[in-house]
Each structure stands twice: as C-alpha cells, then as structure tokens.
Amino acid sequence: MHLFIDTHLNDITYILYDTKIVKKVVENGKEHSKLLMPTLEKLLDGIIPESIIVVNGPGSFTSVRLGVTIAKTLAYTLNIPIRVISSLECIALSINDENKLVGFSDNNGYYIGSFDNDMNLLEDYFYLSNKEFSIYQQDHQVIINVELDYEKIISFGLKMNPINPHKVNPIYIKKLDVEK
Amino acid sequence: MTDVFILAIESSCDETSMAVIKNGSEVIALTILSQMDTHANYGGVVPEIASRMHTENITIVLEDVLKKANMQVKDMSAIAVTAEPGLLGSLLVGVEFAKVLAYVYKKPLIKVNHLIGHIYANRLEDKLHFPNLSLIISGGHTELIKMTGDYEFELLGETQDDAIGEAFDKVARVLGLKYPGGPNVERLALEGNNTYNLPKVLNDDSYNFSYSGLKSSVINLVHNETQKGNEINRADLACSFQVAAVSELKRKLELALKNTNIKNVIIAGGVSANKYLRNELNDLCKKYGATLNMPSFIYCTDNAAMIGAAAYPLFLKGEFVNLDLNANSNANIC
Numbered sequence: 001m002h003l004f005i006d007t008h009l010n011d012i013t014y015i016l017y018d019t020k021i022v023k024k025v026v027e028n029g030k031e032h033s034k035l036l037m038p039t040l041e042k043l044l045d046g047i048i049p050e051s052i053i054v055v056n057g058p059g060s061f062t063s064v065r066l067g068v069t070i071a072k073t074l075a076y077t078l079n080i081p082i083r084v085i086s087s088l089e090c091i092a093l094s095i096n097d098e099n100k101l102v103g104f105s106d107n108n109g110y111y112i113g114s115f116d117n118d119m120n121l122l123e124d125y126f127y128l129s130n131k132e133f134s135i136y137q138q139d140h141q142v143i144i145n146v147e148l149d150y151e152k153i154i155s156f157g158l159k160m161n162p163i164n165p166h167k168v169n170p171i172y173i174k175k176l177d178v179e180k
Numbered sequence: 181m182t183d184v185f186i187l188a189i190e191s192s193c194d195e196t197s198m199a200v201i202k203n204g205s206e207v208i209a210l211t212i213l214s215q216m217d218t219h220a221n222y223g224g225v226v227p228e229i230a231s232r233m234h235t236e237n238i239t240i241v242l243e244d245v246l247k248k249a250n251m252q253v254k255d256m257s258a259i260a261v262t263a264e265p266g267l268l269g270s271l272l273v274g275v276e277f278a279k280v281l282a283y284v285y286k287k288p289l290i291k292v293n294h295l296i297g298h299i300y301a302n303r304l305e306d307k308l309h310f311p312n313l314s315l316i317i318s319g320g321h322t323e324l325i326k327m328t329g330d331y332e333f334e335l336l337g338e339t340q341d342d343a344i345g346e347a348f349d350k351v352a353r354v355l356g357l358k359y360p361g362g363p364n365v366e367r368l369a370l371e372g373n374n375t376y377n378l379p380k381v382l383n384d385d386s387y388n389f390s391y392s393g394l395k396s397s398v399i400n401l402v403h404n405e406t407q408k409g410n411e412i413n414r415a416d417l418a419c420s421f422q423v424a425a426v427s428e429l430k431r432k433l434e435l436a437l438k439n440t441n442i443k444n445v446i447i448a449g450g451v452s453a454n455k456y457l458r459n460e461l462n463d464l465c466k467k468y469g470a471t472l473n474m475p476s477f478i479y480c481t482d483n484a485a486m487i488g489a490a491a492y493p494l495f496l497k498g499e500f501v502n503l504d505l506n507a508n509s510n511a512n513i514c
Binding site: 031033034035036037038040041061062065066068069070072073074076077078165166169170172176178 | 222226228229231232235236238239240242243253269272273275276277279280281283284285502503504505506507
C-alpha cells in the first residue's frame, strides 16, 4: 500500500493507494499540527506503507513544510522509497488539455507552471500577485480552479524516481521580503 | 532500575539539535546544527528561513546523533521535544518530527518547555539543589524563579519590557557590531572602561527587570553624539552598558538572596555564557555564602541535551502527550 500526502493548501489530504485509491481522508483545520499525525494514525491503522508520495509545494509555506517533514521522516525511519510531486504537476496531470499552463491562488496571488503534453516543465514555476495575474491573464490562458484527479496523480507519481529522504524538501517559489 | 534513554529534539529558534540523554543527566550524544552563519547575513534570525532549514536538516541531524550514540531510535525509552516557547514555525517542525518518531517506534512522547530546559541544563553536570533561585537570561527572557523541587516553580519577577539578551543585540547593532550581538558586545567591552553614566535599569524593590530604558539611553546617546559630530568610544560604551545591565541583575538577585535566604543559585539561558556576568554573579553569591551553578558554555545556548534533562522528571511521572501535541510560541514556566 502506498501513502500519498498533500498539504499544499489548507486541506490535509491523505490517500492509501494499492492499484487504485483504497482510502482517502480530507481534513480541514487551522491548526494543522493538531490534526496531521492523529489523522494519519487513524488512516494507516497499523499498516506500514510500502512507499510515500508527497506534494512538496508550492503552496502554504508552513503547511507544505509540515507535510514534507512528516513524509521524509516516515520514509527515513521506515526505510521506504519516497517520491515528490509538485502541486502544479498535480494540477497539470488533472486536465486533458495539450498545453498545460496551470495555476492556483493563495490569498495574495497565483502560483503558475507550464508543461507540455508529456509533462515536461516548459518554464520555471513563478508567482504573480493578484494584480500581476490579471494583467498576465489578458494574453495567457492560465487554467485555474482545477479539481485534482488523484488516481492519475498517484499512478504518475509512482513511475517517478524515488529520492533520498534527506534531500526531500519543500519548494516555495514565492520570494521572502528579506530576499527581495 | 533499568537505564532510561531519552532522544531529545530542540528546534525552537535557529539551532537544529538532538541528543541522547541517559537517566536525565548523562549526555550520550549531542548534535547541534547552528544556522547562525545564514542568519548573520540578515542581521538577525529570519523565522521563515529558520523553519526551512530545520526541515532541510532534521533527518540528517537524527542520523548524526544516533551514529554518535551508537544507538537506534528503537533503543530509546521516550522521545522528548521542545514544544514551547519559541518561533512557532521552527517549533512545529521539531514537534511534527518528534511525533513521527513516537508513532513509528511506538515510544512515549514528552513535551518540554524550552525555558525549563535551560534550568535543567544544570543537571547535565551537577545535581539540581533545592530550594534554588533560577535566573533565566536569554534573548527572549529575563526571569527570576524560585524552585522548591523538581518542576516546582514560583515566578518572583520578570522583565517588564525587553529581555536582557534583546538589549545586548540592539546595543550591538547601534555600535555597528554584527549578529549575534551579545558575544560581540562582550568582546568589545573587554577593551573599554565603565566611563559612560547610564541610568539605573529599574530602581525599585520588586524582583522585576526592565531593559528598554537602558537600551534606549544607549541608542539616544549614540545618535546625539553622532549628530553633534562627537566621536564615541565604542568600547567604553559597550563596557558601560554591560556593567549597567549586569548590575541590575545583581541588585535583584541580591534582594532575593537576602529575602529568601536561599543558598543555591542557577543561571540559565544564552546570556549566561557572558563571562563578565558569570564573574559578577559568582562574587555576589560568595558574599551570601550561596553556590552559583551555571552550565558549561555549550549547554548555555540552545541545545537538545537540556531538553532531555528536563524531560526526565516528566518521564518518571509518566507525563506523556498524544499525537495531537501542538506548539506554542508564547508559553511561560509558571
């Protein structure tokens, strides 16, 4: 059984996947720390997953970080393969369009990524403020508000190469004030 | 009795640290990964960057400490983690990490208060003697506490505004010294004399402290003299500030020594690494026939060994927490 972890927005999504989705739990709450491990414990119910896929952002900094911290620690201690998939890859995998210029919003703007039909990244991910985004949308067709197709995402993720748990880290994209 | 091994985790600020502590006092292994060099580029700790670096390093630090201890997580009696107080984002990484270990290895989980950790740092090299007066002095805290037994605290006084370490850092900045400011002020003070007449910190008979007035007077002095085109003797000013800051600690501690007749004093927290302060407090304690206990330098600054020491009494009492443990940025001892 494979464990899928997605915390890139306010929802915590855990999925157990065999050859298809076996069990899916979605929790929503402000204090992720109180929910993350109890929810996972309930979902696993004693099962030791054979591998992990974690969504490593971009998205809510703290939320992604906690999901990734849990995932890499589980993979390291259980000595099981871990794979990462980005939130933007998840969105691109969930649509059928050939040109996959996709994005999603947080409160202040949009994370954007573009992929070709074979899911090759065409340009580095970037972040636009709401104002920048409305200008950008005038001559681009960014597909937003996509409902995630977890079956597709996980079956794609399982074909990716596992990485060393020490090297599993969030991607943030959005610049910090001190970095500007 | 079988030996108790606690794997302790500390990530409340800018150090990712883990330790294996035997029976609450023996340091089997300690790893401290400091992010100081990174934060020095920004003139202080950037909370978001601190949190990021904790996640990047956390499994690496675990691997290192277990290798040093020549043990595995399964050999531990419990997992202990700093859950309060500190930078929220940083605390959360350590807390979630600790919960995964407790879950995977089915170990009891112990929640430790960082400030209590600083006090129990003293148990790593000596016994804790009761009753005692504990002076916690760090970048975030200035507190005088009376301890009557394990985990029995009575707050006598605390800072009404800035912490002493915060005042050192701000003064360092105005003197053009790099982060971390405290040790740099101390170094510069060695080259100077106490020539500037700075105001008394909080001239009352409570056990409370105040450092914002002293800090502001140094900042104003520098600005005024600079405006007038006068040269400042930075070393003298650093020395005068340090004398004023420490003399107030001494005055309040002396008051407590007189009033309580307690003969054991503990100093804890990052500022207790200051040598001038150590000497001054030592002299004061001698005068009252009291023993001053202070940890070695390595256990003064943030480290997981002290968290393991502070977790031990809780382990003996069976005070464990569940996987819904949350971090709290603003907790006090009592």
